Amino acid sequence: MAATELARAVAVIMDGNGRWADQRGLPVAEGHRAGTKALRRTVEAAIDLGVESLAVYAFSTENWARPVDEVEDLMEIFGDTIVRELPDLAKEGVRVRFVGRRDRAPAGLLAQMEALEAETVDNDKLRLWICFDYGGRGELVEAVRQIVTAGVDPADVDDELVA
DSSP states (O other), X not given: OOGXXXXXXXXXXXXXXXXXXXXXXXXXXXXXXXXXXXXXXXXXXXXXXXXXXXXXXXXXXXXXXXXXXXXXXXXXXXXXXXXXXXXXXXXXXXXXXXESOOTTSOHHHHHHHHHHHHHHTTOOSEEEEEEEEXXXXXXXXXXXXXXXXTTOOGGGOXXXXXX
16 A cells, blocks of 8 residues: 555554453453553554554543552553653654543643643654543533533434534
């Protein structure tokens, strides 16, 4: 495929890390750590291929329902990844943005996220969108809340309004 035929925007759902670890007799956290290494390889490949925008679905709203120790491990792994992996990618021209809810992120992790976004704001080789605490259900609930709060007549609710 010629460079002009490549997708300019790609999205990846990071899924199966726990199953990967389980199949190898490893703790779930080791699967998540392996996932961050796979993410790095994926970002580097996207840069090499000339992809403009890469969205990575890393932590959904539903992930908060996982066991407390696994969620704590995930938050720690996110922080470690920001420190260990993402600075090198930033030097390669990657602009990092976190999308999704931030109000439930631990304070230290939130500060790391904001600092990385600020550090990479002028980079333009690849836009890396890390979806954190995102979810379609949550978005729908928020849309319905706004509709109800606005006092919209049920007959006036349509696709365009929900969008």
